[in-house]
Amino acid sequence: MNTRYADRIVGKLRTEGLKVTPQRIAILNFLDGNRSHPSVDEIHREVLRAFPTISLATVYNTLETLEKMGVIRALCIDPTRKRFDPDTSLHHHARCDRCGTIRDVWGDLGPTLRLPDDVSREFVAEGASVSFRGHCRECVTYC
Amino acid sequence: MNTRYADRIVGKLRTEGLKVTPQRIAILNFLDGNRSHPSVDEIHREVLRAFPTISLATVYNTLETLEKMGVIRALCIDPTRKRFDPDTSLHHHARCDRCGTIRDVWGDLGPTLRLPDDVSREFVAEGASVSFRGHCRECVTYC
DNA sequence: TTCGATGCAAAGCCTTTGCATCCTG
DNA sequence: CAGGATGCAAAGGCTTTGCATCGAA
Numbered sequence: 542m543n544t545r546y547a548d549r550i551v552g553k554l555r556t557e558g559l560k561v562t563p564q565r566i567a568i569l570n571f572l573d574g575n576r577s578h579p580s581v582d583e584i585h586r587e588v589l590r591a592f593p594t595i596s597l598a599t600v601y602n603t604l605e606t607l608e609k610m611g612v613i614r615a616l617c618i619d620p621t622r623k624r625f626d627p628d629t630s631l632h633h634h635a636r637c638d639r640c641g642t643i644r645d646v647w648g649d650l651g652p653t654l655r656l657p658d659d660v661s662r663e664f665v666a667e668g669a670s671v672s673f674r675g676h677c678r679e680c681v682t683y684c
Numbered sequence: 685m686n687t688r689y690a691d692r693i694v695g696k697l698r699t700e701g702l703k704v705t706p707q708r709i710a711i712l713n714f715l716d717g718n719r720s721h722p723s724v725d726e727i728h729r730e731v732l733r734a735f736p737t738i739s740l741a742t743v744y745n746t747l748e749t750l751e752k753m754g755v756i757r758a759l760c761i762d763p764t765r766k767r768f769d770p771d772t773s774l775h776h777h778a779r780c781d782r783c784g785t786i787r788d789v790w791g792d793l794g795p796t797l798r799l800p801d802d803v804s805r806e807f808v809a810e811g812a813s814v815s816f817r818g819h820c821r822e823c824v825t826y827c
Numbered sequence: 828t829t830c831g832a833t834g835c836a837a838a839g840c841c842t843t844t845g846c847a848t849c850c851t852g
Numbered sequence: 853c854a855g856g857a858t859g860c861a862a863a864g865g866c867t868t869t870g871c872a873t874c875g876a877a
Binding site: 615617618619620623635637638644646647648650654656657660662663664665666667668669670671672673674675676677678681 | 758760761762763766778780781787789790791792797799800803805806807808809810811812813814815816817818819820821824
Binding site: 621 | 836
C-alpha cells in the first residue's frame with residue numbers, strides 16, 4: 542500500500558533518533574508532492590500560515606537535516622538561492638530565464654551522465670544532473 | 685594566426701562601443717586561459733596584486749558586461765557563489781564535494797542533451813549543462 | 828530528565844546600488 | 853567633452869551562528 546511521503550520521513554526521523562516536531566511535520570506536509578522546487582523563504586512563508594511562530598532558522602535547520610538524510614535534494618539551478626526538491630529519484634530540471642519557474646525533466650539522458658574515461662581516472666562521480674535553461678511557453682512570447 | 689583571448693575581447697569591447705580600461709584589461713588577462721573557474725572574490729583578489737585600487741564593484745560590473753557579451757559564462761555549480769568560465773564552448777563540469785575544485789569535463793555529451801518531446805512542447809531550451817559531483821583523487825581517500 | 832529542536836537576534840557573506848569623480852574615445 | 857567606467861560606502865538578500873528556552877522521547 543502507499544505510504545505518504547511525510548509519514549515515511551517521519552518514520553525515518555524516528556529510526557535515526559531524531560525528533561518529530563510539529564514544525565518538521567508541517568514542513569514535510571508542505572513538501573509532500575510539491576513540484577515547485579521552493580526556496581527556503583517560500584517554504585517558510587507557506588508553513589507560517591499553518592504555524593505562525595515557526596522561525597526561518599528552524600526551516601534552514603530542518604532542510605539541512607532532511608538533506609543529510611537524503612530525503613530531499615538541494616538544487617543549484619537558481620543563481621540567487623537554493624531550491625529544494627522532495628523527489629530524489631533521477632531526473633533533471635529546466636529553468637525559465639524570465640519567470641524563474643523550474644520544471645522537472647524526466648527522460649533518458651543516461652548516456653550523458655557518465656564521465657569520459659580520462660576524467661574518471663581523476664574524479665569519482667557520485668551524482669550528476671542536467672540543467673536546461675531557456676523560456677517556458679508563457680514567457681517565450683515576450684522575448 | 686592565434687589571437688590571445690584578452691586581445692580578442694578587447695576588440696569586441698571596441699566594436700560594441702564599450703570602453704577599454706586598464707581594469708578591464710587586467711581582468712581579461714587573469715581570465716585568459718584560466719581553468720580554475722574563479723569566483724568574483726578570487727578574481728578581485730588576484731587582479732588587486734597588479735592593480736591595487738580596483739574595487740569589487742568594478743569586478744562585478746565587468747563580469748556582468750562580459751557575460752552579456754557572451755564571452756564568459758557564469759556557472760551555477762557552487763551553492764555559495766557564482767563562478768566564471770572564460771571558455772564558452774560546449775563542455776561540462778565536475779565539482780569535488782570536499783575541496784570545492786571544479787574541473788572541466790569534455791566529451792561527447794552534446795548530442796544527447798535534448799529535451800524530451802513532452803517537455804519541449806512546454807519549454808524552449810536555449811542551453812543545457814551537466815554538473816557532476818563527487819570527489820577528486822586527492823580528496824577521495826579522506827571520505 | 829535529557830538532549831535535540833526551536834525562536835530570536837545578530838552576524839557573515841555575497842551581491843547590488845547610488846553617487847561623485849575619473850578617463851576613454 | 854560627453855558618456856561610460858571606476859571607487860567607495862551603504863544597503864540588500866540569503867544563510868549561518870549563538871544562546872536561552874522549550875518539549876519530544
